[in-house]
Amino acid sequence: MTVSTFTRIICVCILAYACKSQPNSNNQAPNNSRVGGAFENPEFTYTKIPKVCATVDTSPGWKRNINRLHLTGTIYQSDGVTPAQGVVLYYYQTNEEGHYLHKPDEPRSMPPNENGQTHGYIRGWVVSDLNGRYDIYTIRPGVYPTRDAPAHIHATIIEPTINEYYIDDYVFDDDSLVTPSYVSKQELRCGSGILHLEKKDSVWEGKRNIVLGKNIPNYPSTKH
Ligand SMILES: [Fe+2]
Incomplete structure (x- = not known):
């Protein structure tokens, strides 16, 4: 890793912590001007975010x-066309049974808030490397017991x-609920x-x- 790469990663994560320190409801831009539009509980993105994000992440799953x-x-x-270095991708997902479980023994597990909401323990962060690449090692999520949505992994982008x-969920074309x-x-x-997933050596x-x-929505025009 170059010094500049390391510095960039540190800066991204400091920014993330700066965002975390903001009060939730008062300092956020109104939904009509917020980049990406309305977003429920964006502060969950930063709960237990590491001080330094890695370009490869392995989830507790x-x-x-x-x-x-x-x-x-x-x-x-x-x-x-241009690879974007130093962008953090946050992800969270259900376990194989379709539940967002909080496991207190898992360091990155998110305790439920006062409304009982949690992203569970199968969650993590990666930061894109010099070539824009990221790698996540996890498990396939399960479908909600209600079966009202495909198995999915939620993802959020943190730019500097x-x-x-948030971005479209990761879903899989072999899921019968991807209609x-x-x-x-x-x-x-x-x-x-x-x-589209392919299985190689027992890994999808x-x-x-x-x-x-x-x-x-509202993405800054100067960045287009
Ligand atoms: Fe979900």
Whole structure:
């Protein structure tokens, strides 16, 4: 890692902590001007975020050794061509049974808030490297017991100079709940989140490239 890369990572994470320190409801931009529009509980993004994010992350789910999943891809600037270094990608997901479980013994697990909301323990952060690449090692999430949505992984982007914003969920095209109707309703925020997985050596492999700002409301025009 170069000195500049290291400095950039440190800066991104300091920014993240600066965001965390802001009061939740009073200092945030109104939804009509916020980059990305309305976003429920954006502060959860920063709960237990590490001081330094790595370019490769392994979620606590990986050690369960059930339907292991490797996600990778490149994060690009809004031109869709230039790799974006130093962008943090936060993810969280259910376990294989479709539950967001809080496990107090897991250091990154999120305790429920006063409303009982939690992102559970299968969550993490990666920062894109010099080439925009990221790698996440986790497990395939389960479908909610209600079966009203495909199995999915939520993802949020943290860029250095603007507020965090969510992108399309990671979902998988072999899921019977990824129907034509579901596909047609996707906003394609930062591009499609519908992945085709292939299994290699007992690990599901999926690739998703991300184009910053694509289909993101209020994205700064100076960054296009
Ligand atoms: Fe969810």
